[in-house]
Amino acid sequence: MGVFLARGLLAPAGHGRLVVLIDGRGGAGKSTLAAALAGEASRSGRLSAVVATDDVAWHHSRFGWHDLLVTHIIEPFLAGDGVHCRPPGWVAKGRGGAVQVSAGTRLLFVEGTGALTDATARLADFSVWGTGDVGEQRRRGIAREVAAGAQHQAAVTRFWDDWQTEERPFLESRRPWDLADLVVLGTAGENGPSAGQVPAADGARDGARG
Template sequence: MPQDPAIHDPVVHALVSRLRRLPPSCGPVRLVGVDGHAGSGKSTFAGRVAAALGGAPVLHLDDLACHHDLFGWTGRLRAQVIEPLARGTTAHYAPYDWRARRYGPPRPLPVAPVVLVEGVGVGRRAVRPSLACLLWMDLPPEESWARGRARDGAEQREFWDGWVAAERAHFAADPSRPHAHALVRQSEQGYEVLPGPSAPSGAGPSSP
């Protein structure tokens, strides 16, 4: 079975080494947020980092959002995930079924040295105190949304029209990028991790 290329990606490997050295932020867990505009590649990058960590747990915020409340997941994230992890116990969250439009049976999210949470707005002010590190996928919004629309096809056109307006409103009121410790950029050559606006003074390239 072929190995995930992220395991041998020097940029991802360097980032992972730094994440492991961070102090815990949520009980025994280093909670790492991967934020960015919809379509910017958050899920893919979070998956690569998780693989390089040896299979770290990943929570997708799409599982906590829902059709009628796209950005109203803070209470669910806190009660179902952050509070249990802060106690050092396995979290259980109810994933939303976007086709059936209802929440399903709970899934476990185990305690681990690093747990990744990826999704638009994970760097919001209500969540930041629980994060050890905030990564921002640094792709402009229009380019991100175009990628997302192409990925989801014509059947999701109406959803995307509503989503773009909701995302604009969210980031206007509660921006994440200014608080990112690192900016993640992707090109044909691979990933690049640069110091973000909230990186410690003097942080060099690839330092979260």
């Protein structure tokens, strides 16, 4: 799916700049999809970049960072500038480097839970909501963090539970799936998505905005 989506985005792009938002719950496969799309863009000769909202939010706020994303990343990119952003958490914690997008980039993928809002949708050319089985997303997310070796499973599980406690009301209040141009099934349990666990997407569009 990633190959066909990337080709569809690249075909009309010309020499302009495109912003693609990839949203979904934790563990929905957002970073995997973004990497696949960026890889296809690279093979097509289009310089692309992926910005993870986790980097913008790092030691700052789980969901209170949209002004940073818009003002310091998306808007400079669309203005034709390079991006060099040191989010507040990076400064406070002494993290080196910055969130960077080179001036020659033509296709920017922003991936992460909360990436798709009214404010960001107005600036985007295409947006994706990754839906799926919430239990499976949780299992995959915990397994991923444990495999990365950052913390023991008990600590990761506690973090995941805390995350979902904030994630659920945030998403229910914003309903990003209603803003999406495309809804994709990112994860499914053994019997497919569980009833009542997959957000309704009746208002989601199935094609790019005109």
